[in-house]
Amino acid sequence: MTTTKKLEAIANNLWWTWTPRARTLFEQVHPEAFAAAGNSPHAALRAVDEERLADPELAGEVDAVYDAFKAYMEAPSEISDAPETAYFCMEYGLHESMPLYSGGLGVLAGDHTKAAADLGLPFTAVGMLLREGYFHQSFDENGNQQANYPPLDPEKQPLSLVTNPDVEPLRVSVPLGDATVQVQAWEAKLGHVSLYLLDTDHEGNPESLRGLTRRLYQGGDRERIRQELVLGVGGLRLLRALGNQPDVYHANEGHCAFLMFELMRELMETGHTQAEAEAAVRQESVFTTHTPVPAGHDRFAPKLFDTEMAGYASEHPLSVDDLAAYGRVNPDDDTEEFVMTVLGLNLSRAANGVSKINGRVAQQQWDDLYPDLEVDDVPIGSITNGVHLPTWTAAPARDFLAVHTDGDWAHERHTPEFWAPLAEVDDATLWAYRSKLRARLLNYATDHVAHQSLDMEADLDPDALTIGFARRFATYKRAPLIFTDLDRARALFADAERPIQILFAGKAHPDDEAGQAFIRRIYEISQQDGFRGRVLMLENYNMEVGRMLVSGSDIWLNNPRRPMEASGTSGQKVAAHGGLNLSVLDGWWPEGYTGTNGWAIGPEATGVFAPRGPAGQKKEDARDAESLYTQLETSVVPEFYTRNAEGVPKAWVNRMREAMTELPPAFSAKRMVIDYVNTMYRQPVEQV
Numbered sequence: 004m005t006t007t008k009k010l011e012a013i014a015n016n017l018w019w020t021w022t023p024r025a026r027t028l029f030e031q032v033h034p035e036a037f038a039a040a041g042n043s044p045h046a047a048l049r050a051v052d053e054e055r056l057a058d059p060e061l062a063g064e065v066d067a068v069y070d071a072f073k074a075y076m077e078a079p080s081e082i083s084d085a086p087e088t089a090y091f092c093m094e095y096g097l098h099e100s101m102p103l104y105s106g107g108l109g110v111l112a113g114d115h116t117k118a119a120a121d122l123g124l125p126f127t128a129v130g131m132l133l134r135e136g137y138f139h140q141s142f143d144e145n146g147n148q149q150a151n152y153p154p155l156d157p158e159k160q161p162l163s164l165v166t167n168p169d170v171e172p173l174r175v176s177v178p179l180g181d182a183t184v185q186v187q188a189w190e191a192k193l194g195h196v197s198l199y200l201l202d203t204d205h206e207g208n209p210e211s212l213r214g215l216t217r218r219l220y221q222g223g224d225r226e227r228i229r230q231e232l233v234l235g236v237g238g239l240r241l242l243r244a245l246g247n248q249p250d251v252y253h254a255n256e257g258h259c260a261f262l263m264f265e266l267m268r269e270l271m272e273t274g275h276t277q278a279e280a281e282a283a284v285r286q287e288s289v290f291t292t293h294t295p296v297p298a299g300h301d302r303f304a305p306k307l308f309d310t311e312m313a314g315y316a317s318e319h320p321l322s323v324d325d326l327a328a329y330g331r332v333n334p335d336d337d338t339e340e341f342v343m344t345v346l347g348l349n350l351s352r353a354a355n356g357v358s359k360i361n362g363r364v365a366q367q368q369w370d371d372l373y374p375d376l377e378v379d380d381v382p383i384g385s386i387t388n389g390v391h392l393p394t395w396t397a398a399p400a401r402d403f404l405a406v407h408t409d410g411d412w413a414h415e416r417h418t419p420e421f422w423a424p425l426a427e428v429d430d431a432t433l434w435a436y437r438s439k440l441r442a443r444l445l446n447y448a449t450d451h452v453a454h455q456s457l458d459m460e461a462d463l464d465p466d467a468l469t470i471g472f473a474r475r476f477a478t479y480k481r482a483p484l485i486f487t488d489l490d491r492a493r494a495l496f497a498d499a500e501r502p503i504q505i506l507f508a509g510k511a512h513p514d515d516e517a518g519q520a521f522i523r524r525i526y527e528i529s530q531q532d533g534f535r536g537r538v539l540m541l542e543n544y545n546m547e548v549g550r551m552l553v554s555g556s557d558i559w560l561n562n563p564r565r566p567m568e569a570s571g572t573s574g575q576k577v578a579a580h581g582g583l584n585l586s587v588l589d590g591w592w593p594e595g596y597t598g599t600n601g602w603a604i605g606p607e608a609t610g611v612f613a614p615r616g617p618a619g620q621k622k623e624d625a626r627d628a629e630s631l632y633t634q635l636e637t638s639v640v641p642e643f644y645t646r647n648a649e650g651v652p653k654a655w656v657n658r659m660r661e662a663m664t665e666l667p668p669a670f671s672a673k674r675m676v677i678d679y680v681n682t683m684y685r686q687p688v689e690q691v
């Protein structure tokens with residue numbers, strides 16, 4: 004095989020995105036083109052010339068990486084007899100060069116799919132080709148968020164158009180209202196796993212329908228329900244056209260739940276009654292619900308549902324009214340909105356939230372669906388999220404772990420035994436590791452803000468306690484909480500001996516004015532005395548910015564209102580880098596926090612779902628700000644700056660050691676996917 008062919012084979016499998024050596028290889032092929040296209044191997048390959056490829060050193064590296072790729076592809080499955088699974092999700096966070104995600108849900112789906120690939124599961128994923136995926140964020144000189152939608156060209160991505168035997172695009176049709184849309188798909192490969200990305204943006208559709216798969220979570224309800232018909236119904240029709248007959252369907256969040264209607268249609272068309280079809284669909288479907296935010300669940304007004312589902316119902320043995328009943332808490336109440344989550348719960352055999360608290364909250368949220376059951380018996384369990392460590396662990400951290408852990412990263416990183424030897428690493432070595440990763444981040448951040456339009460210059464101290472805060476700027480995540488009391492905050496930031504500094508990143512939804520105001524507020528504070536240069540707002544939070552922040556921050560700050568954090572995964576990414584969480588006890592953190600491997604803000608979330616009014620929120624905000632300041636002033640900052648004769652903060656390093664041995668295996672995506680296989684995908688399933 005020629006060097007070019009090998010490079011193409013590697014570039015065409017997203018394995019390269021979580022393999023540092025492969026990534027570095029493409030960077031070496033053509034550094035400028037690689038970086039200019041958002042770290043894209045395809046861009047590097049398009050730009051490279053023959054001469055460069057003929058370089059024997061490069062060719063040798065290509066051979067080595069290709070051999071590693073082949074070994075990955077030929078490795079046997081780690082789980083025997085896993086059922087064949089089709090996984091549906093609206094968004095996937097795979098890599099910064101493929102912006103098909105807006106936040107945590109997508110990143111989780113990407114990590115799930117990658118871990119399924121690593122485990123060698125029989126697994127197929129279905130999503131959307133979002134050509135204008137989520138926006139590129141920049142700031143104007145006043146800190147106003149600007150949203151741009153640079154179009155993604157699938158021809159320039161590691162994607163191939165799915166074709167039929169005549170080498171024409173394979174297309175399936177989906178009725179939408181009184182129209183019909185033709186859906187095609189692009190295939191991405193992650194190891195042996197195929198991810199099919201549905202696409203309506205082609206010449207076979209009228210302009211009014213082409214845009215349906217272009218953007219994420221925009222447009223009105225009509226566009227949304229149509230998008231969801233494309234995902235659920237179109238996705239299953241595509242799998243069938245490819246001859247795919249999985250044993251289990253995993254609907255990840257409600258957006259894709261129409262897939263269950265399509266499964267019912269198939270069964271009823273082969274002669275089953277409605278009751279039989281319902282029971283059979285339930286046997287083969289599992290459902291994951293994430294959001295405790297009531298507005299986060301798609302709801303469609305009865306009239307809209309009737310109009311938009313009319314065409315689909317004309318192909319279905321059931322009427323629009325029959326279909327509508329599956330999405331209502333009270334099936335007989337035709338004034339109720341149709342809720343996708345209710346559909347998912349009604350037609351699945353098992354359902355889960357994404358952390359223990361989130362599962363309990365979901366039980367309360369959907370209690371009315373199960374009038375005969377006590378809240379504790381509502382059949383929604385939990386599988387706590389985890390992160391794909393190869394994606395999120397920085398290359399220098401991988402090198403460090405290779406020396407100081409015991410076992411095989413590829414196969415054993417989800418086991419406590421793999422991480423246990425870190426308990427024996429001496430203080431100075433661990434502290435040098437932390438300092439090196441911090442310095443790497445500060446260089447990156449300084450450079451990043453220098454390229455922004457915002458008037459903001461970094462003045463970062465390589466030895467100062469560095470806090471990272473990156474997430475969507477939804478208001479319940481309370482990004483500016485640390486600035487509640489500006490004098491108290493200034494005392495922390497401007498301390499001559501023991502200063503702190505903070506790096507923010509995050510996008511607000513383009514329609515979320517309050518979230519955008521948070522960005523402006525942080526910008527304004529960053530211009531004030533005592534904060535200048537030490538409070539930075541990095542534009543365009545994406546997977547690259549995320550990787551840098553989670554690897555370099557000493558403290559990962561997380562302070563949402565309880566119990567709004569479904570799981571949160573960014574805090575899980577810091578542990579392997581020796582970063583420590585300072586977090587509200589919500590989402591995953593109560594399961595990870597021992598009292599000595601990080602810090603808590605405020606009391607534990609009770610898992611009681613009682614959304615507060617504005618007065619209650621104000622009280623909660625004040626209490627949590629007080630707790631945050633107290634933790635920083637009395638524990639976090641003193642521990643960081645109390646050094647022994649070697650210059651090492653002993654108590655701090657002890658916390659690091661604990662976090663590094665305990666958290667990465669427990670909150671790894673491999674552990675998570677193994678849990679899904681054992682408790683959700685395998686039959687028969689006991690209700691969790």
Ligand SMILES: *Cc1c(COP(=O)(O)O)cnc(C)c1O
Binds near residue numbers: 106475573
């Ligand atoms: C990890 C990650 C998320 C999800 O993390 P949260 O803790 O839920 O905010 C979102 N976006 C990016 C880019 C990430 O890397």
